[in-house]
Amino acid sequence: MYGFVVSSSVCTFSSTKPMEVVGYAHSSNGNSVRTTRYPFSLFKFRPTSSPASFISLKKQGPIKSLQVRAIASPAEDTAGFDEMVSGTQRKYYMLGGKGGVGKTSCAASLAVKFANNGHPTLVVSTDPAHSLSDSFAQDLTGGTLVAVEGLYSPLFALELNPEKAKEEFRSATQISGGSGIKDFMDGMGLGVLAEQLGELKLGELLDTPPPGLDEAIAISKVMQFLESQEYNMFTRVVFDTAPTGHTLRLLSLPDFLDKSIGKILKLRQKIASATSAIKSVFGQEGTPKPDAADKLERLRERMIKVRELFRDTTSTEFIIVTIPTVMAISESSRLCASLKKEDVPVKRLIANQVLPLSASDCKFCAMKRKDQSRALDMIQNDQELSSLMLVQAPLVDVEIRGVPALQFLGDIVWK
Numbered sequence: 068m069y070g071f072v073v074s075s076s077v078c079t080f081s082s083t084k085p086m087e088v089v090g091y092a093h094s095s096n097g098n099s100v101r102t103t104r105y106p107f108s109l110f111k112f113r114p115t116s117s118p119a120s121f122i123s124l125k126k127q128g129p130i131k132s133l134q135v136r137a138i139a140s141p142a143e144d145t146a147g148f149d150e151m152v153s154g155t156q157r158k159y160y161m162l163g164g165k166g167g168v169g170k171t172s173c174a175a176s177l178a179v180k181f182a183n184n185g186h187p188t189l190v191v192s193t194d195p196a197h198s199l200s201d202s203f204a205q206d207l208t209g210g211t212l213v214a215v216e217g218l219y220s221p222l223f224a225l226e227l228n229p230e231k232a233k234e235e236f237r238s239a240t241q242i243s244g245g246s247g248i249k250d251f252m253d254g255m256g257l258g259v260l261a262e263q264l265g266e267l268k269l270g271e272l273l274d275t276p277p278p279g280l281d282e283a284i285a286i287s288k289v290m291q292f293l294e295s296q297e298y299n300m301f302t303r304v305v306f307d308t309a310p311t312g313h314t315l316r317l318l319s320l321p322d323f324l325d326k327s328i329g330k331i332l333k334l335r336q337k338i339a340s341a342t343s344a345i346k347s348v349f350g351q352e353g354t355p356k357p358d359a360a361d362k363l364e365r366l367r368e369r370m371i372k373v374r375e376l377f378r379d380t381t382s383t384e385f386i387i388v389t390i391p392t393v394m395a396i397s398e399s400s401r402l403c404a405s406l407k408k409e410d411v412p413v414k415r416l417i418a419n420q421v422l423p424l425s426a427s428d429c430k431f432c433a434m435k436r437k438d439q440s441r442a443l444d445m446i447q448n449d450q451e452l453s454s455l456m457l458v459q460a461p462l463v464d465v466e467i468r469g470v471p472a473l474q475f476l477g478d479i480v481w482k
């Protein structure tokens with residue numbers, strides 16, 4: 068069905084059916100298909116126009132040797148970057164997945180690529196364990212927008228402090244019906260209201276805010292930034308989100324908060340009328356500060372906006388990043404199912420850190436590659452993941468740190 072021919076300077080590979088081919092070309096002058104850095108280089112080829120296609124390496128100089136092999140799972144040749152980059156209306160990309168799979172590297176490299184393609188871009192980390200600063204090799208801490216150096220188009224980065232976000236929620240809810248109010252009501256013998264307050268488990272909510280809250284507040288903070296005149300120029304916003312568990316909780320959080328804040332606000336109204344009645348009789352102080360309810364109401368509105376943003380197919384996409392291991396792919400499958408269940412748009416899957424082929428395949432690499440190949444097959448057979456656009460990103464032999472390295476990775480992944 069397929070075969071290849073190597074002459075001194077031209078190699079052709081033909082196939083009668085669409086398949087992906089991964090190969091190494093070693094040209095005698097050391098040139099390679101993608102980069103001059105490696106004497107051996109990976110190239111990918113996916114004939115889409117069957118029955119026959121070929122690779123020509125004519126420009127690469129005389130070819131000394133070539134290895135080609137069809138790999139089991141046909142992957143997408145491109146990440147569909149043309150579609151991602153087109154249009155000037157604002158688009159949000161949220162990258163998420165298991166811890167350590169390369170979310171930050173993929174998010175930062177995507178942001179760099181958007182900026183290099185003329186989009187004023189903002190990249191935001193909502194992961195409590197930030198690594199954007201490490202990825203860009205620049206101090207981006209401080210919770211405010213910092214310009215990333217070394218790019219022609221504006222690229223700003225923002226690492227949000229989740230602890231601050233939690234504090235904000237804590238202070239808003241405490242003023243408006245937290246333990247202070249409960250004590251006050253107990254003192255006043257307002258048993259019924261105190262019971263209702265107990266039902267809301269406010270104490271619990273305040274002491275251990277629901278997981279995902281910090282991230283939801285962080286995302287809503289970004290939206291606030293973007294509403295301001297100073298920062299409304301961004302046409303691409305890339306989120307480096309926290310590991311999967313956090314993201315899953317974040318998805319259901321806006322509904323949960325919407326309900327609980329709604330209850331708090333209702334209760335606050337009751338408390339306000341009860342306390343003003345008491346005040347008029349006993350002349351005691353104790354009514355919650357008037358701006359507290361506004362603060363909570365604003366928080367609720369922001370949570371609703373976060374929920375809407377996550378589900379807006381015209382402006383938002385969640386990209387799952389994974390690695391070719393059974394564990395990571397199983398987790399990605401669960402994440403994908405939850406995203407779909409919550410109507411969050413998801414269509415791309417990045418399989419990162421795929422071992423490139425090597426001419427001198429050591430035992431360890433051969434084993435590892437087999438393992439990865441089996442894991443990649445899992446994607447093709449997975450009910451949730453098989454329908455996604457699969458983008459394979461190779462494990463590169465340099466640490467991805469700093470703008471040039473991110474550009475390098477971006478050119479490989481985001482095509």
Ligand SMILES: Nc1ncnc2c1ncn2[C@@H]1O[C@H](COP(=O)(O)OP(=O)(O)OP(=O)(O)O)[C@@H](O)[C@H]1O
Nearest residue numbers: 166167168169170171172198420461462463466467
């Ligand atoms: N394709 C790749 N080739 C080589 N190294 C990679 C690749 N992708 C990521 N890495 C490296 O893997 C490490 C983890 O990557 P990264 O910080 O992007 O992952 P993460 O998913 O954001 O991690 P965390 O969940 O801890 O935030 C980094 O040292 C990064 O340089």
